[in-house]
Amino acid sequence: MKILAFAGSLRKDSYNKALIRAAKELAPSIMDIQIFDLEGIPLYNADLEAEGDPEQVAGFKNAIRQADGLLIATPEYNHGVAAVSKNAIDWASRPPKNAPLNQKPIGILGASPGLTGSARGQSQLRQAFGFTNSYCMPQPEILVYRAHQKFDETGKLTDENTRIYLSRYMEALYEWVNRFI
Amino acid sequence: MKILAFAGSLRKDSYNKALIRAAKELAPSIMDIQIFDLEGIPLYNADLEAEGDPEQVAGFKNAIRQADGLLIATPEYNHGVAAVSKNAIDWASRPPKNAPLNQKPIGILGASPGLTGSARGQSQLRQAFGFTNSYCMPQPEILVYRAHQKFDETGKLTDENTRIYLSRYMEALYEWVNRFI
Amino acid sequence: MKILAFAGSLRKDSYNKALIRAAKELAPSIMDIQIFDLEGIPLYNADLEAEGDPEQVAGFKNAIRQADGLLIATPEYNHGVAAVSKNAIDWASRPPKNAPLNQKPIGILGASPGLTGSARGQSQLRQAFGFTNSYCMPQPEILVYRAHQKFDETGKLTDENTRIYLSRYMEALYEWVNRFI
Amino acid sequence: MKILAFAGSLRKDSYNKALIRAAKELAPSIMDIQIFDLEGIPLYNADLEAEGDPEQVAGFKNAIRQADGLLIATPEYNHGVAAVSKNAIDWASRPPKNAPLNQKPIGILGASPGLTGSARGQSQLRQAFGFTNSYCMPQPEILVYRAHQKFDETGKLTDENTRIYLSRYMEALYEWVNRFI
Numbered sequence: 036m037k038i039l040a041f042a043g044s045l046r047k048d049s050y051n052k053a054l055i056r057a058a059k060e061l062a063p064s065i066m067d068i069q070i071f072d073l074e075g076i077p078l079y080n081a082d083l084e085a086e087g088d089p090e091q092v093a094g095f096k097n098a099i100r101q102a103d104g105l106l107i108a109t110p111e112y113n114h115g116v117a118a119v120s121k122n123a124i125d126w127a128s129r130p131p132k133n134a135p136l137n138q139k140p141i142g143i144l145g146a147s148p149g150l151t152g153s154a155r156g157q158s159q160l161r162q163a164f165g166f167t168n169s170y171c172m173p174q175p176e177i178l179v180y181r182a183h184q185k186f187d188e189t190g191k192l193t194d195e196n197t198r199i200y201l202s203r204y205m206e207a208l209y210e211w212v213n214r215f216i
Numbered sequence: 217m218k219i220l221a222f223a224g225s226l227r228k229d230s231y232n233k234a235l236i237r238a239a240k241e242l243a244p245s246i247m248d249i250q251i252f253d254l255e256g257i258p259l260y261n262a263d264l265e266a267e268g269d270p271e272q273v274a275g276f277k278n279a280i281r282q283a284d285g286l287l288i289a290t291p292e293y294n295h296g297v298a299a300v301s302k303n304a305i306d307w308a309s310r311p312p313k314n315a316p317l318n319q320k321p322i323g324i325l326g327a328s329p330g331l332t333g334s335a336r337g338q339s340q341l342r343q344a345f346g347f348t349n350s351y352c353m354p355q356p357e358i359l360v361y362r363a364h365q366k367f368d369e370t371g372k373l374t375d376e377n378t379r380i381y382l383s384r385y386m387e388a389l390y391e392w393v394n395r396f397i
Numbered sequence: 398m399k400i401l402a403f404a405g406s407l408r409k410d411s412y413n414k415a416l417i418r419a420a421k422e423l424a425p426s427i428m429d430i431q432i433f434d435l436e437g438i439p440l441y442n443a444d445l446e447a448e449g450d451p452e453q454v455a456g457f458k459n460a461i462r463q464a465d466g467l468l469i470a471t472p473e474y475n476h477g478v479a480a481v482s483k484n485a486i487d488w489a490s491r492p493p494k495n496a497p498l499n500q501k502p503i504g505i506l507g508a509s510p511g512l513t514g515s516a517r518g519q520s521q522l523r524q525a526f527g528f529t530n531s532y533c534m535p536q537p538e539i540l541v542y543r544a545h546q547k548f549d550e551t552g553k554l555t556d557e558n559t560r561i562y563l564s565r566y567m568e569a570l571y572e573w574v575n576r577f578i
Numbered sequence: 579m580k581i582l583a584f585a586g587s588l589r590k591d592s593y594n595k596a597l598i599r600a601a602k603e604l605a606p607s608i609m610d611i612q613i614f615d616l617e618g619i620p621l622y623n624a625d626l627e628a629e630g631d632p633e634q635v636a637g638f639k640n641a642i643r644q645a646d647g648l649l650i651a652t653p654e655y656n657h658g659v660a661a662v663s664k665n666a667i668d669w670a671s672r673p674p675k676n677a678p679l680n681q682k683p684i685g686i687l688g689a690s691p692g693l694t695g696s697a698r699g700q701s702q703l704r705q706a707f708g709f710t711n712s713y714c715m716p717q718p719e720i721l722v723y724r725a726h727q728k729f730d731e732t733g734k735l736t737d738e739n740t741r742i743y744l745s746r747y748m749e750a751l752y753e754w755v756n757r758f759i
Contacts, residue, residue, distance in 0.1 A: 045261035078259060078300050079293070080226035112260070113344040114701060116296070118303035119259050125293045150723055154694045155701055158524055158657060159340055163294035165523060168536035173527045180693055214576065295520060331542055332516045339476060339517055339705055346704060349717035354708045361512055395757065407623035440621060440662050441655070442588035474622070475706035478658070480665035481621050487655045521702055525656040 036212055038062075039102035041071040043109040043120025043160075048190060050146040050182040051108035054201075057192035058106060058144070062205040068106070071098055079125040092126050099127055099135035104212035105169075109145045111156025120160055128167045136167040140215045142208040144177040144201075146185070152178030172211040177204050217393055219243075220283035222252040224290040224301025224341075229371060231327040231363040232289035235382075238373035239287060239325070243386040249287070252279055260306040273307050280308055280316035285393035286350075290326045292337025301341055309348045317348035321396045323389040325358040325382075327366070333359030353392040358385050398574055400424075401464035403433040405471040405482025405522075410552060412508040412544040413470035416563075419554035420468060420506070424567040430468070433460055441487040454488050461489055461497035466574035467531075471507045473518025482522055490529045498529040502577045504570040506539040506563075508547070514540030534573040539566050579755055581605075582645035584614040586652040586663025586703075591733060593689040593725040594651035597744075600735035601649060601687070605748040611649070614641055622668040635669050642670055642678035647755035648712075652688045654699025663703055671710045679710040683758045685751040687720040687744075689728070695721025715754040720747050 040059065042051035059068040075091040083089060088096060099105065109120040127135050143160055145153030157176070164171045177200060179185055185194040192198055221240065223232035240249040256272040264270060269277060280286065290301040308316050324341055326334030338357070345352045358381060360366055366375035373379055402421065404413035421430040437453040445451060450458060461467065471482040489497050505522055507515030519538070526533045539562060541547055547556035554560055583602065585594035602611040618634040626632060631639060642648065652663040670678050686703055688696030700719070707714045720743060722728055728737035735741055 045259060046263050076259075078226060078257075078303060079298070080300075082227050112306045113302075113309050113347040115302065115340055115344050117260070118299045118306045119261075121294075121296065121302060122259060122299035125299045128294050151694045151697045151721070154697050155343070158527070158698055158701075159296055159343075161527060162336070162340075162520055162524070163296050165520070165533070165535045165538070166294040170535065171527070173532065174530035176527070178694070332513045332540070335513045335516050336520055339520075339708070342708055343701055343705070346701070346714070346716045346719070351716065352708070354713065355711035357708070359513070407621060408625050438621075440588060440619075440665060441660070442662075444589050474668045475664075475671050476709040477664065477702055477706050479622070480661045480668045481623075483656075483658065483664060484621060484661035487661045490656050517705070521658055521705075524698070524702075525658050528656040 036066050036209065037102045038066050038068045038104050038106050039071055039098050040068050040106040041073055041123065043073070043107065043117045043123065045074055045119055050179070050186060051110050053186050053190035053192065054108045054144060054146045054179060055106065056190065058201060058205055061198060061202045063209050066205065066209055069098065071095060073119060073123055076123060076126065079122055084129065095123065096127055096135045099139065103216045104140040106142045106208065107160065109143065109153060109156050109160050111145065111147050111153040114155045116156045116159040121163065124163050134167060136169045138168060138170070140170040140172065140212045142172050142211065144204065146179035146182040148181060148183050150180045152180035154178055170215055172208060175204050175207055177201060217247050217390065218283045219247050219249045219285050219287050220252055220279050221249050221287040222254055222304065224288065224298045224304065226255055226300055231367060232291050234367050234371035234373065235289045235325060235327045235360060236287065237371065239382055239386055242379060242383045244390050247386065247390055250279065252276060254300060254304050257304060257307065260303055265310060276304065277308055277316045280320065284397045285321040287323045287389065288341065290324065290334060290337050290341050292326060292328050292334040295336045297337045297340040302344065305344050315348060317350045319349060319351070321351040321353065321393045323353050323392065325385065327360035327363040329362060329364050331361050333361035335359055351396055353389055356385050356388055358382060398428050398571065399464045400428050400430045400466050400468050401433055401460050402430050402468040403435055403485065405469065405479045405485065407436055407481055412548060413472050415548050415552035415554065416470045416506060416508045416541060417468065418552065420563055420567055423560060423564045425571050428567065428571055431460065433457060435481060435485055438485060438488065441484055446491060457485065458489055458497045461501065465578045466502040468504045468570065469522065471505065471515060471518050471522050473507060473509050473515040476517045478518045478521040483525065486525050496529060498531045500530060500532070500577070502532040502534065502574045504534050504573065506566065508541035508544040510543060510545050512542045514542035516540055532577055534570060537566050537569055539563060579609050579752065580645045581609050581611045581647050581649050582614055582641050583611050583649040584616055584666065586650065586660045586666065588617055588662055593729060594653050596729050596733035596735065597651045597687060597689045597722060598649065599733065601744055601748055604741060604745045606752050609748065609752055612641065614638060616662060616666055619666060619669065622665055627672065638666065639670055639678045642682065646759045647683040649685045649751065650703065652686065652696060652699050652703050654688065654690050654696040657698045659699045659702040664706065667706050677710060679712045681711060681713070681758070683713040683715065683755045685715050685754065687747065689722035689725040691724060691726050693723045695723035697721055713758055715751060718747050718750055720744060
């Protein structure tokens, strides 16, 4: 099972990037998780798109097409989904009739320094996949709150409870993706 | 009264850019509307920000600070706010204690080719301004549906009903911004 | 395949009730659609629940348990899901560990007199099913706009395009529910 | 300044009812806070409404009309606003041209046993007031998380930090309502 995983953050030491790495570490070995970095994907622009997808975008969309499912860790900014996460989806939802996201099973998670743990960001991101005809796993969900206390200075997830939940989450995601392939 | 207006689209012939131009044309003359183009504002990246706001971002944030209010026209993509709109807000919401968006009155509108006229995009954008402590005008609202039938090939708003609604909207926005300055 | 269908409206001549009847009429004959009326289900009250589910609630929850999937038509009020729809979900989401909604596949649709066709109401309703671990069909979606022009005075869906879309929707729902049983 | 306050819960020992009582206790003395109990308000039904508002509804709508502003504490159920809260708004949003909620300033808060503290419930409730043309205070916001640890067995708010935040919140609400009267 091939999973394409990415974080909706460009920051080098992003908690959401670290969460994606931990998810890869803790996933069942049968899941082959490729981590994609959104760096270099420009803001969506239909004029650019009309000239042909920029190279980074084409690579991203191709990687989605080749995956059996996606794993996305999103920050929450301003009570909503980080623009970096949504921008990746805005590109990958195109063209409407033959979008890479069509019929892809998806797992969403997120981390934030506050207590709500990206809850509102995840809700908005999930809403997007109703349009793209993607299959979001409804439960379990992972809201990593007070993220600065859950990772060490190298970006390793050290909080034992979160590691346990994340292991279970990845097992559930395996079952979820398996339903659709 | 100084209003900073922008569309959450980079496309040259964007309906939302055209809507902003129409809003400027139809506004009470007492409103001095400056149109800002989001072209050149990069995706939000906290590492970039830590080195100092990029020039386009600094210009954008400065323009917000000098305005009495904002007018934003947003597309809807994937049942949510266009990433281009949200990205502008993600930058302008920083730094948390002294953000340009703090206490700014805001009018939101939007255009789309479909029937829902950007309804879900506007709802998500509005949600962001709860966090930034900005004052969104609740009503009236403008959902320009079937936008391709409302503008001519030069991007001029030609639909008479929409022109009337937009005139009233701009009068209401004038009153709204006036409450806060 | 047994489908439990209901409208989030108590009004006798509700467009959403009429839409549910049309869905039943147009569904593949292999779908056995039972229409449930929410009349008599009280507002959720944890004290009431602690004394045992009221009779109407128990009947509703039992009907959900016996169904292979659900079909829900919701009005939109005040840019969100009608309280009548949400209230039914608030009851059926209990108890958390063994809720009737757990793992149920669900189709959402909606009708409204306006142009947005219940778009925002549907989005909020969909959000609830992330919590209840239910499986909402992402696409196709049905937004019956200007509902007063689509039904005759007896509540029959007469708009030919809507009938065609609804037939296809019910075929898609059949396939969707079939994935999970 | 007259404030009408209510909780979107019917449970006798509701944390949100307790939060409303604490808000009344901690508010500036210049705020005259009347607490309204939603008990007895039926589910919205346009047929019922057509016969004249039921007595409890008429009393509720009248109390809103006489208030300078509202204070609402909402639970979150199923990642969204509690139906009890939304139902009160669905009644009070009527009739469209002359609704009690029109132009009312509003403060929203909420409590929940979990960590997200009703965040998603508050977001959805806030969305409703865009339609009703009410003026929601954007900040500060109060998300009382782990509510079972913040109140004593008599329903008194005992958590000192929450008491301090709530005092400041009520001062801010006083300023907010004052802008509009």
